[in-house]
Amino acid sequence: MKRAIVVYVEGKRELLLQFGCLYTSYRSIQSKDTDLVVFGPKQTLELLPDECIKIEYDSPYHNYPYLNSISCIASSQSDSVLKNYEYILRTDADTFLTPAWNSFYPVHFTAGLGKYAFDSEVSRKLKDLSRLFGLNHRGIHNIGTSHYGKTTQIKTVCELSLLISEYILAAEFNETEGSWPGWYRGVTSMYSGEIAINHLIDSLVIDPDKLDFSSTSDDRIERHPHIHCWHTDEVFSKFQFAAGNYNHLRMETLNPSIIKDYCTFISLKALIELDIMKSAF
Structure with missing residues (x-):
């Protein structure tokens, strides 16, 4: 079985920061059957790590960007790549994968x-x-x-x-x-x-335990393969992260087995490891 996580990313600062966290979480779980497939404009894709599967697609829905992640899959540009996967997760850039993804086969x-x-x-x-x-x-x-x-x-x-x-x-x-x-x-x-x-x-x-689970939770990561950052200033908040308000935290003080700490840990790891994160900040 071959799977793909599919997202759309354009060159906005907040989306690059969010994608950096998703990518770092993807790399950290070391899935043996999953690729990270990214649609986006050419100039944005050039900024992203080469380990991603990149598909050039500039969404026409600039006045309603919530359609970007839908229109890219509906487009003819998706056919040649997505046909290689039996299952896909269509999701947003402001998400994290946890190790539970590796045993999540609904x-x-x-x-x-x-x-x-x-x-x-x-x-x-x-x-x-x-x-x-x-x-x-x-x-x-x-x-x-x-x-x-x-x-x-x-x-x-x-x-x-x-x-x-x-x-x-x-x-x-x-x-x-x-x-x-x-x-x-x-x-x-x-x-x-x-x-x-x-x-x-x-x-x-x-199944809200398996998909789009909240990034502010104190739950352990084992039951939640996929975490979503909602509109909140509570830890972990994509807004507070983008504002630099977690940059002072020390990774060794976090407990990555707890969801809100896991998201914070991954975001700080992304800042250290990825050039796109450093340039966005």
Whole structure:
């Protein structure tokens, strides 16, 4: 079995810092069956370590960058490389892998837990849009942003999700941003992913312990293969890290078996080892 972690990275300081941490975590777990596949503009890819599998792709969605990680997989540029993998994890740059990834082989399409459809208006709108498109919505809401499954499944979901996102952005949010936590433009890609997955995926597992687990947790790393940095200033915070507020910490004082310390340890290790991190700071 061959697997890939797939991300999109463009040359923004915060994304380069985040990717540096993801890459360092990937290198540290020494997975024998997983490649790190990176899509992005040519000038960005030139900054990244050569151990990555690099695919040149400049996303056209500059006004809505949340579609970057979807459109790159849906694009024709992905076909020649992704066909080499049986399973892929589509995720974001602000994530970490832990050693638990090396024994994480779910049988079914797996996602983390999303937090975007707790308002009855949102749930109703998602089902109404599914009917408008002639798609089946099975009533599964709050599907997380990271998706792990067979490559053919991930690509098909991305293709449909991209089309739905384009419609939602044009028809629903052309003149308004909406209002969080109600119907809101900022989570359009989550809406479209939910609609696509409900229609295309017969067996879905939402497992927040395995995907998109919080970087601020005191849990041990053994049960959590994939960590996501959410919008917080608590340790570990991608914002505090980007601000340089962890640079004074000593690695030997951290306990890398605990998630928040693990993320901090990996981020400091990335600062020491990677030129892209040093230049970003």
